[in-house]
Amino acid sequence: MLAILNVVLPVFALISLGYLAVRFRLFPSEGVRGLVQFVNNFATPCLLFSAMASADFRTTFHLGVILPFYVGAIASFVLGSAIAVRIFRNRPGEGVSSGFVAMFTNTVLIGIPILHRAYGETALTVAFSIIAFHASVLITLGMLTMELARRDGAPLHKALGVALVRIVSNPLLWGILLGVVANIMQLDLIEPADAFISMMAAAVTPVALFGLGGALNEYRLQENWGQSTSMALLKLVLQPTIAWVLMVPILNVDHEYARYGVLLAAMPSGINAYVFATYYNRGVNVATNTILISTVLSVFTVSGWLYVLGL
Secondary structure, three states, X not given: OHHHHHHHHHHXXXXXXXXXXXXXXXXXXXXXHHHHHHHHHHHXXXXXXXXXXXXOHHHHOOHHHHHHHHHHHHHHHHHHHHXXXXXXXXXXXXXXXXXXXXXXXXXXXXXXXHHHHXXXXXXXXXXXXXXXXXXXXXXXXXXXXXHHHOOOOOOHHHHHXXXXXXXXXXXXXXXXXXXXXXXXXXXXXXXXHHHHHHHHHHXXXXXXXXXXXXXXXHOOOOOOHXXXXXXXXXXXXXXXXXXXXXXXXXXXXXXXXXXXXXXXXXXXXOOHHHHXXXXXXXXXXXXXXXXXXXXXXXXXXXXXXXXXXOO
């Protein structure tokens, strides 16, 4: 149990520090967006590049880990959308938004720091094989479903075009692709370039967690906390459970690799779910509340998954 606390407490202490710093105006709230953009657009692509450039692809791209992760995510999306429409009487577009926040994982701001602290560099190379497709696959799925569901939706070809632009312009994907190219060509960076990449990569964990904590000040619990809690539980409990069942009892994936994918699936809802909801102006309150609730609850659920999966 002490080992689990050693992994979890520093991560959530940094999140709490960011939250309190903004809450008590020790750090400007307008600076939080800049921190998150720095992590997503600059620091994390360097981390992804470094990891993929040195990865052993024979173990990194493990379909037995990747496919169950996405099956669990899509199952949470379908069930979350159905619950929102059938039980909470949401309109179809709002239901899709709720399902999306139950599906989309905070892979970068929380997933990478916790995986790194729990299992080291080996876990990150496997996790990056999931992250490589995460935003592109799930955002495209969400956008296409939204365009089909909402009555005032744009033409389907427009949704495909917007999704393609988002995929191509994603800095995370470019970091991964360039790292793969460097790996295949067996490129060795000169010392100043290698030092630059390493320094940028080292900034990911503290800046990401502090920025996420600051961003949580924007979210407030409102009247739909019941629905938001339901979506949070789908994200934190159902999604990793499906991933574990598929990986371990059914596919017999080696436990060392399975736990990386399961723990990543157990992370709370990602901020991109809020971006998705605001882009379509559907279910924004549910998305913001779910991000807040799932992040707070993940202190306990992630600890539980670490206990189940072992350190």
